[in-house]
Amino acid sequence: MDKKFDVKKLIQISLLIAIEVILTRFCSINTPIVRIGFGFLPIAIIAMMYGPLSAGIAYALGDILGMMLFSSGSFFPGFTLTAFLTGIVYGAFLYNKPKTWPRIIGAVLTVCLVINLGLDTYWLSILMGKGYIALLPTRIIKSVLMIPVQTLIIGIIWKKVVIRFTNISHA
Template sequence: MELRKKRLMSTSSLVKAALLAAISIVLTRVFSIMVPLGGLPALRVGFGNIPIILSGMLFGPLAGGITGLISDLLGYIMSPQGAYFPGFTLSSTLLGIIPGVLYKTLKIQKQRFNYNYVNAMMVLSLAVGIIWVLFRSEVVGVNNGHLILNDTASIYLFAGISGVALLFGIMPFWISKHMKGAIPKIGLDKLTFTVTLTYVLVSLLMNTYWLSIMFGKGFMIFLPGRVVAAIPTIPIYTFILYTLSRFVDFRE
């Protein structure tokens, strides 16, 4: 029937999106922790975003947006954590819309373009951000042309995070080389691009801006800590979704 072809979402997709929203609520409200930045609860660490991203990739931007919208609103009603701020609802909605646009509208999974080069540039930008955080927080400094280490313990932390960034930048090239000729259900380069772009736009930029409005603090008060958190979070999200791709098909 013509009417069926025009339906934006099937009943099956809607039910699955609702299930992913429920999983997101549990992961966000129960199995996540708040990390203080500048003495304020400004960074949530957990896996609640993954079901929202997954919904957009599988069912499209509309379903992904609904998943994000429901998970934020219903999650706040069930377990409020601080004051409600509508900006975070918008961010949660975009977490599903952006991957949906990339996979269902632009269909980047069918493109032959190698996104590893774009990903390497984005990882390099985050690495530069780490260096900027080091100098801004005065963990390192320069005196008379010499590098000064002011906090040795923090150096080890940043070195570990930088190592993760480097590994994350190199590994997709290595995997692509060793999987040459194979036909994976999903390209790691395209998945990495999707997760990184979504995380940078929503978490690093939008959510940091919402926090600055909500707490009446400068944007730069929150950004350094969130940049540092992005380095391990993006590859973890990517490899969880890549593992899930063995059981679901993103290529449609």
């Protein structure tokens, strides 16, 4: 891992964090129990290009910045932890490894089923004072819908955009 300060990397990650905030706060369907959106995509791109730690920190920063700038409720650190872990998972599956469909599917399944369905549902049960099991049916439907969407979008964006972007930025 390159330890030197890299301005280009910092600018690219910052731009992707800004896109994540916009996609999450303004281009999502939000209910008290479920958020359906595309904020995962910039983080998956950071994870593929710069690794798990960069993606985890970027998503946590995006969560904090989004809450500070466009608050839709009170800050809850559990969701920031979820964001950090999501970046870590995408990076663990996709950084410096072939971007194969099984890897992308593995990353998405881990994020959607373990982190979003498991942890986020737990955080919501704490915040809403409702039982974990009572929240599960709606959250399971969301996960079932988002798994193929996230898988396809990450795979297509990798092949169509990120590879070209990486080639251009290295020129």
